[in-house]
Amino acid sequence: MISLKGKTFVVMGVANFRSIAWGIAQSLHTAGANLIFTYANERLEKGVRELADSLENPNTILVQCDVTSDEDLAKCFASIKEQVGSIHGVAHCIAFANKEDLKGEFVDTSRAGYLLSQDVSAYSLVAVAREAKAVMAEGGSIVTLTYLGGERVMQNYNLMGVSKAALEASVRYLANDLGKYNIRVNSISAGPIRTLSAKGVGDFNTILKEIEEKAPLRRNVTQEEVGDSAVFLFSDLSRGITGENLHVDSGYHIMG
Numbered sequence: 001m002i003s004l005k006g007k008t009f010v011v012m013g014v015a016n017f018r019s020i021a022w023g024i025a026q027s028l029h030t031a032g033a034n035l036i037f038t039y040a041n042e043r044l045e046k047g048v049r050e051l052a053d054s055l056e057n058p059n060t061i062l063v064q065c066d067v068t069s070d071e072d073l074a075k076c077f078a079s080i081k082e083q084v085g086s087i088h089g090v091a092h093c094i095a096f097a098n099k100e101d102l103k104g105e106f107v108d109t110s111r112a113g114y115l116l117s118q119d120v121s122a123y124s125l126v127a128v129a130r131e132a133k134a135v136m137a138e139g140g141s142i143v144t145l146t147y148l149g150g151e152r153v154m155q156n157y158n159l160m161g162v163s164k165a166a167l168e169a170s171v172r173y174l175a176n177d178l179g180k181y182n183i184r185v186n187s188i189s190a191g192p193i194r195t196l197s198a199k200g201v202g203d204f205n206t207i208l209k210e211i212e213e214k215a216p217l218r219r220n221v222t223q224e225e226v227g228d229s230a231v232f233l234f235s236d237l238s239r240g241i242t243g244e245n246l247h248v249d250s251g252y253h254i255m256g
């Protein structure tokens with residue numbers, strides 16, 4: 001089993017026990033890591049604290065962080081630096097698009113909706129990477145979450161697909177910039193998982209069934225499987241990998 005004992009990772013985007021971010025947190029915890037959870041606002045704090053407390057690790061820290069605010073991000077990582085000195089990685093599990101932009105016709109996307117989704121789902125990784133760089137002395141690893149709809153059209157995914165395309169290109173350009181500091185930047189393209197966020201995507205159930213019928217493994221993936229692949233990308237076993245998009249999707253992406 002990979003050991004991340006004595007290492008500290010920031011997990012951004014836990015909403016509840018179904019979150020992929022929580023799956024990543026559990027796998028990191030099992031590997032012995034210390035965790036710092038960030039949450040967007042007070043409404044989310046209670047739920048994140050209950051989950052964090054369930055790990056029973058006294059080193060766990062919670063920090064409020066609204067990724068749409070440069071000031072909040074700067075304060076968040078300054079607080080992390082002050083509390084732990086340095087971190088070894090960041091799991092960026094944050095995305096958003098207005099519900100009306102996740103169904104119907106992409107051509108009808110509003111300017112405001114498009115910019116909001118790009119800001120939260122793609123630009124936030126650039127800002128997080130910039131702030132995290134200053135707290136990752138001995139190098140580190142940044143992992144973000146994407147979906148196949150960023151590479152090709154998946155009905156209803158619409159605006160989020162365009163935001164994920166921007167996110168995946170941002171991973172490559174960030175990997176180019178940060179490699180000289182021995183900071184790696186990768187994405188995990190997860191298969192569909194029934195999370196709070198998934199409720200926002202039109203006709204979600206159809207794709208779950210399609211995976212069971214067409215994916216090479218003939219089954220859907222779980223938060224734990226994505227979490228374990230994230231531990232691989234956070235560990236030295238992936239020290240030669242950066243700018244990569246790792247599909248953890250039962251192989252579905254290889255099918256026509």
Ligand SMILES: CCCCCCc1ccc(Oc2ccc(Oc3cccc(O)n3)cc2)c(O)c1
Binds near residue numbers: 156193196204
């Ligand atoms: C047709 C594609 C079906 C599979 C979708 C898999 C998936 C599920 C969830 C994903 O993450 C989000 C995150 C925010 C998001 O925007 C939301 C979520 C809930 C409410 C709302 O107003 N917006 C939509 C999807 C995601 O990027 C991808």
